[in-house]
Amino acid sequence: MKLSQENTMTEIYNLILNSKTRDWERSLLLEAKDAIETGANYNETIAKLEAALRPLASRNNLTPDVTDFYQKLIGEYQSELEYDSSKHQVTDPRYQSRAVFAGGCFWCMVEPFEERPGIISVLSGYTGGELENPSYDQVLVGNTGHVEAVEIIFDTRIVQYQELIDLYWQITDPTDDFGQFQDRGTQYRPIIFVQDEEQRQIAEAAKQKIIDSGYYKKPIVTEIRWASAFWPAENYHQEFYKKQPKRYKAIKRSRQQFLTYQHLKGNLRKAFTKNN
Structure with missing residues (x-):
């Protein structure tokens, strides 16, 4: 899934307003928004934004909502895996x-x-x-x-x-x-x-x-x-x-490796206790 220009701008607006967006992430988003709104080339501006986010994205160090946005920018977001919160309720x-x-x-x-x-x-x-x-x-x-x-x-x-x-x-x-x-x-x-x-x-x-x-x-x-x-x-x-x-x-x-080792020790401890 890759974003259209209209959807990209909507995502940027929402992330700027999102209280969970970090200040430095917000500054990059504001810079991109202001540039596009004042006539800068859209594709070049978004490419610059993607490049600025890329180093931290590669280290899984963006906030979750910005991570989702970044994956949409590069076309790697899997929309079919977006969580359907409506199913999480006692009916x-x-x-x-x-x-x-x-x-x-x-x-x-x-x-x-x-x-x-x-x-x-x-x-x-x-x-x-x-x-x-x-x-x-x-x-x-x-x-x-x-x-x-x-x-x-x-x-x-x-x-x-x-x-x-x-x-x-x-x-x-x-x-x-x-x-x-x-x-x-x-x-x-x-x-x-x-x-x-x-x-x-x-x-x-x-x-x-x-x-x-x-x-x-x-x-x-x-x-x-x-x-x-x-x-x-x-x-x-x-x-x-x-x-x-x-x-x-x-x-x-x-x-699982830790649990397997821990359970092995537990079983041996129980067996030893039983035999003594």
Whole structure:
């Protein structure tokens, strides 16, 4: 998908007004907008803008919405992968419910849940903090109180909350309270956000079962907290495993290697304890 001139200008206007756009990004966009509006050659101006954004785009260091815009400029944006937020809602409270889990970078928390039968939608976002509608940059700094998390809408006739809890413990490190795997910082700490008393009891029982098992040498630090406002992350982060498969697979591989080693140690510890 490559932008027309009209759509390009609309995107530039919107990004200039977007509070999540960094100041230096905004200055480049303003420069391009002003140049075109005062008669500069459109193609030359956009080529100059693309060149100015390219170094940081190549290092994945643009803000998410500007990243989407840059990919549209160079014709690499996959519009069919734009997240449809309208599907992320409970349409039948009798048979649908929500679950919210934080377990490190939300890029790696979507696929394991999304591919399970009975999952309606998985949304990446930010929760647990006080700031309203935080940006990725603000959460990344680590002083807003938010964590990266996923909000899951699921069909209770097909999959139960207990099954989601069981999967959560399998794909996270419950002994690390300052991040998960290669992701360091308070915004990556593991937390289960419960929606009601039933979820709280299930989560607490599962946590106690793990503590009692002796599977882990270190203390279990995963928090269980009441759910608070959940703010959707920018489109770039939604279903990242589909948009950036090579990058995602590299991160997933590293995460799985750690978990495999950790689970091996846990199994050996349990076997040793049982035999003694």
